Amino acid sequence: MLYLKEFSLPTEKDEAGFLLSYPYQLEMKCYNHNNVYPFKLFPEKGLERLTFEPVTILYGGNGSGKSTILNMIAKKLKVQSSAPANETPYINDYLAMCHYELEVGKKKLPEGSLRIASDDVFDMLLELRSLNGEIDRKRKELFEEYYNTRETPMEPLRDLEQYEDFKRRIEAKSRTKSTYVARRLPREVDGRSNGETAFYYFTQKIRENALYLLDEPENSLSPKLQRELAVFLADSARFFGCQLIISTHSPFLLAMKGARIYDLDSRPVSVRRWTELENVRQYHEFFAEHEAEF
Numbered sequence: 001m002l003y004l005k006e007f008s009l010p011t012e013k014d015e016a017g018f019l020l021s022y023p024y025q026l027e028m029k030c031y032n033h034n035n036v037y038p039f040k041l042f043p044e045k046g047l048e049r050l051t052f053e054p055v056t057i058l059y060g061g062n063g064s065g066k067s068t069i070l071n072m073i074a075k076k077l078k079v080q081s082s083a084p085a086n087e088t089p090y091i092n093d094y095l096a097m098c099h100y101e102l103e104v105g106k107k108k109l110p111e112g113s114l115r116i117a118s119d120d121v122f123d124m125l126l127e128l129r130s131l132n133g134e135i136d137r138k139r140k141e142l143f144e145e146y147y148n149t150r151e152t153p154m155e156p157l158r159d160l161e162q163y164e165d166f167k168r169r170i171e172a173k174s175r176t177k178s179t180y181v182a183r184r185l186p187r188e189v190d191g192r193s194n195g196e197t198a199f200y201y202f203t204q205k206i207r208e209n210a211l212y213l214l215d216e217p218e219n220s221l222s223p224k225l226q227r228e229l230a231v232f233l234a235d236s237a238r239f240f241g242c243q244l245i246i247s248t249h250s251p252f253l254l255a256m257k258g259a260r261i262y263d264l265d266s267r268p269v270s271v272r273r274w275t276e277l278e279n280v281r282q283y284h285e286f287f288a289e290h291e292a293e294f
Contacts, residue, residue, distance in 0.1 A: 001209070001241040001243055002052065002054060002243055003102060003103055003106055003110060003113070003243050004052055004073070004100060004102060004109070004243065005051065005052060005102060005103045006049060006050065007050050007069075007072075007073055007076075007098065007099075007100045008048060008049045008050075008100070009042050009048055009050075009072070009097075009098060010039075010042075010043075010048075010094065010097035010098065012043035015043055019039060019040075036088070036090055037088045038065075038072065038088075038094050039090060044267075045065070045264065045268060045269045046267065046268025046269060047268065050262060051260075052243070052245065053258065053259065054237040054238070055234070055243075055246070055258060056244070056245045056259065056260045056262070057246050057247075057254060057256070057259050057260070057262070058264060059247075059248065059254060059261055059262065059264060060263065060264030060265045061265055065264055066247035066264050067117075067215050067247055068086070070115060070117075070213045070245065073100070073115075073213060074115040075091070076098050077109055079109065079114065079115050079213060080113065081114070081115035081117070082117075082120050082123075109210075110210045110211070112207055112210040113210045113211040113212070114210065114211075114212055114213070116205060116212065116213070116215065117215040117216075118215060118216050118217075120201075121198045121217075122219075122220075195221050195222050195225050196225070198221055198225075199221060199228065199229060202214075202217060202229060206242065207240075208240040210242060210243075211243045211245070212236075212242060212243070212244050212245070213246075214244060214245070214246045214247070214248075216247055216248055217229060217246065217253070218248055218250035223252065226252040226253065227252045229253070230250075230252045230253050230255070233246070233256065234257065251274070251280045254277065254280060255274050259274075261277070265278060
């Protein structure tokens with residue numbers, strides 16, 4: 001499914017017009033801003049326009065601009081995003097020069113469209129770890145309570161105000177430690193590994209019929225889970241009406257059938273087959289060198 005058909009970045013002429021303008025020069029003198037990000041990033045790459053397929057992949061090394069493009073798309077189209085993005089005072093000026101075109105017949109992006117960055121997944125993992133840490137602390141307190149209660153002699157129930165404590169003491173003396181603690185302890189939020197939890201995060205966040213901007217979703221995932229994620233994403237695009245724009249280094253995601261891949265390391269930026277990419281070629285050469293060991 002296509003929702004976003006095309007996204008245009010400022011041309012070299014557009015950028016030069018802004019950078020040489022009087023307001024910008026005045027601001028430079030007043031505030032000494034040397035960082036003009038995201039200006040000057042893409043004209044040298046010859047990148048002015050991206051056209052999209054149901055699955056489009058942005059490939060490139062660190063600093064190539066693939067995350068920047070996702071951020072610009074999210075901001076320009078007001079796609080929901082939780083993780084903060086790199087910003088400078090010139091973001092709004094830059095966005096004013098960006099343009100987009102939706103697929104014919106589409107007046108707006110569907111509800112639920114979402115940008116998911118590595119920071120979103122990492123923050124979720126930290127939150128789960130914190131919650132489970134609190135549960136561990138509570139568990140230790142309940143263990144201590146159980147032993148203390150069993151060792152304290154029972155006293156007759158004298159009034160109803162003592163009923164709850166009396167009932168707890170009976171339970172401690174009549175039940176095993178694990179049963180006593182389990183009845184009082186919140187269930188652990190997640191018993192999966194970081195990678196399994198990250199994979200589960202994507203399967204829960206990505207729903208039907210929406211645009212998803214995914215920034216290096218392979219982070220934290222083992223090769224096996226990366227392959228499973230690639231299948232899940234391909235099925236989401238093929239059968240469930242999703243459009244995906246993904247920045248990635250993962251050969252498993254790059255190999256997704258039918259994906260349009262922009263190589264942001266090439267000059268000018270060009271559309272390439274996944275087997276032509278430098279990162280993938282390095283893997284291929286490495287395994288070819290060790291083929292006899294398999």
